[in-house]
Amino acid sequence: MARTRTVHRCSSCGASHPKWAGRCDSCGEWNSLVEELDQPTRGSGPLPDASIPVPVTQVGDEAAISVPTGIREFDRVLGGGLVPGSVTLVGGEPGIGKSTLLLQLLGGSAAAGIRSLYVTGEESASQVKSRAGRVGALHDDLWLVSETSLPNVKAHIDSVKPDLIVVDSIQTMHDPELGSAPGSVAQVRECANKLLNLAKARGISLVLVGHVTKEGTLAGPRVLEHIVDTVIEFEGDRHHGLRVLRATKHRFGPTSEVGLMQMNGDGLASVIDPSGIFLADRVAGVSGSAVVPTIDGQRPMLIEIQALVAGSSLATPRRSAQGVDPGRLAMLLAVLERRVGLSVSKCDVYALAVGGVRVVDPGADAGLALAVASALTGNPVGDDLVVIGEVGLGGELRQVGHQDRRLAEAARHGFRHAIVPGAVVDQPDGLTVLRAPTLAAAVELASVGPS
Ligand code: TYD
């Protein structure tokens, strides 16, 4: 009789351990080991056709032709569209809009004559239909099935013969051939593997939806990131409409483009002018606000950064950062204190990037510091002024990439003055550029120091 062996598998990284432990040695995650049957990952079937090594110069050219999905921002991130036979993993927190995005993608593709199949393991077909009506995705070439069993999914693929499949979500799929429980790492990995092989063999574009945990990692199947061609993260602040699409892995092109979308009552719309959205509700003449031309991917965006400084009754004053890095804020407060002579050590400080965006660009440092300085002194930053620069621990302003493109975006939106650290090659029409070698000089130029 065959012995059934069990292993303890990490639900975060997929590593297997012979014994249970409180912490996974492989990825360091706590309490992530779950017991499951030890399944050989490869069946005992025939070996796949062996490949023959050839000199690299003699390999035939096989350009990846991408097919546009009809969603402009999704295509921008992919560098054109989905490549037939490719597998894309779309990850994001629950409720962020993954199902909505992919339903629109399927609807757009179906409208362009691409036979599309939506496999949902989370909602009923009628729920999906009503959403499809809302987002304008009702089309005869879009097929729908509510299914979680892998063999049935395969049978549906055989009967519908789609060119594009979305599986929402990969964590709900299970293969009864495997002993492990639905949702376990072994199930997720094997189901993804089988779907991937099918997609590759038939030249179908496959999109898998993956849930992301609170910590921001793809729940369980970090292993999936290795096997798929493209990983797209869909993120945003759930209380705001703005959503950001970012490729963290892409075998068919660069990962430097970001896509911006806005969640509306009738689904997601591509954002054409992000700066316009972020600055729409800006109030002129208020202290504690600075506008920064940031770059995300290849895209310049004007973002308003706000700060509020208030006397604190706490022994350790409160520091709150939304959309800006808390570590960066703490560093800038120390630089303001030691290098500029503006002390906020006995004050609560609140800082945020308006509009639900997350600013990671170091070029926003100077803007954040000026917003805090302005909030402290009550002297507003001029309405028509933008500021660019990374702040060093010595209080110096450092140059950041794409300065000229940032300035062009500011000029396009009617700003007349810019404080920058470096030399400017192309000074855009209508914009006067002021150079500041230090944060103290920038505070002076912007007139936000103590009066
Ligand atoms: P959903 O696509 O179900 O998210 P996910 O698949 O990532 O869990 O989207 C959920 C949210 O989007 C839901 O809270 C309602 C909102 N929504 C809109 O605001 N407008 C719309 O047109 C749709 C379809 C959803």
Ligand code: MG
């Ligand atoms: Mg969903």
